[in-house]
């Protein structure tokens with residue numbers, strides 16, 4: 001273990017929806033350049049934890065830090081909005097269902113935020129879009145609408161859209177779960193490329209082999225708590241906790257079925 | 258007395274001027290109703306209750322009373338409180354606001370129907386609530402109501418005939434003037450019907466063009 005100050009620091013995260021307690025005292029430290037996978041059964045709170053980081057689902061207790069900045073700090077409403085909009089520019093997020101803007105072409109999907117928020121000119125924004133789309137192998141589709149793309153292509157554009165804001169961290173919420181099996185690999189390849197470039201990433205996934213290959217640390221969550229965490233070779237090959245073992249056994253059975 | 262369409266050419270320029278005014282009023286009112294509709298929909302969905310309530314009352318007034326009365330109120334009524342609106346402007350504003358209320362109802366529904374993930378994606382990139390609304394939600398909501406808004410615009414064209422009552426020499430009033438000189442109501446009303454129908458065809462063609470253009474972005 002390193003004693004370096006964490007890049008992302010989640011302390012005693014607690015979240016309730018009404019009376020339903022979804023996150024129970026979660027702690028997670030992520031170092032710069034580290035890649036963390038969150039696994040666990042459906043409904044265990046993985047998405048909620050991920051979405052707490054950029055405040056899409058604000059915590060009801062606990063703290064989230066990005067470097068030396070407290071993300072979920074207490075501020076009057078309008079000041080908080082300004083603060084969180086700036087924080088979100090530094091945190092890229094990729095959704096299970098892509099959430100591309102269907103009324104905009106691929107190019108404008110990528111340039112929308114940089115133009116509006118960073119004041120890029122048309123020429124600068126186009127150059128940026130071309131660079132980012134090149135990186136995910138989608139440059140040839142720059143003038144297509146999202147409806148004209150396959151799922152894998154959509155997700156690659158969604159990644160380019162997030163990268164165009166030059167984020168410090170990327171959050172992936174089951175980025176390949178909605179894809180046909182033959183389209184999963186092209187998205188995984190893009191994520192691996194980001195890993196090689198030492199992008200800090202938190203990845204919620206059901207793909208254990210991908211998590212094992214790419215991640216530095218794995219969290220197993222169940223019913224709102226982190227049941228077990230550790231390096232992938234330990235979690236996947238030699239888990240200590242019975243719930244982890246049970247989950248992995250069922251999951252493998254399900255995949256082979 | 259039989260039908261005699263040969264009287265028409267002499268009065269054709271009057272009628273065509275009327276048609277031009279009808280087109281001008283329709284375009285003006287359509288623009289007012291479009292942007293007014295967006296404004297009213299955003300107010301209805303997102304403004305605080307103190308802003309929302311007066312606008313609700315306004316919407317209720319425009320939906321619950323005859324358009325004719327609304328035109329009278331704007332043209333004759335406002336003069337009394339010192340606001341002198343020229344007849345053409347009164348027509349554009351009256352028709353425009355009337356249909357803005359209907360467009361707003363359509364837009365409210367379609368704004369609420371836009372996938373929540375769209376706002377989340379926009380906010381995740383750092384857009385504010387208003388920026389997300391303006392650039393992501395409203396364009397998609399508008400795209401989804403092009404057909405019913407198109408139908409409203411055709412209803413607007415037909416209702417523009419009511420503006421004749423406040424003395425705008427649009428198509429219907431022009432025809433009445435020609436009839437006053439010729440005593441040939443059937444001939445001129447048929448002519449006017451044909452002209453409305455032709456304008457209608459152009460509007461429907463424009464609507465289809467817009468629909469085709471947005472098809473790719475669905």
Ligand SMILES: Nc1ncnc2c1ncn2[C@@H]1O[C@H](COP(=O)(O)OP(=O)(O)O)[C@@H](O)[C@H]1O
Pocket residue numbers: 017020022040041042043044045046047048049
């Ligand atoms: N907006 C919400 N309102 C109420 N309950 C929610 C909401 N979002 C998630 N939940 C509940 O929180 C629990 C955890 O959800 P989630 O974080 O999506 O789990 P996971 O991503 O691990 O499948 C589930 O029981 C879910 O039903």
Ligand SMILES: [Mg+2]
Pocket residue numbers: 046047048174
């Ligand atoms: Mg989830």
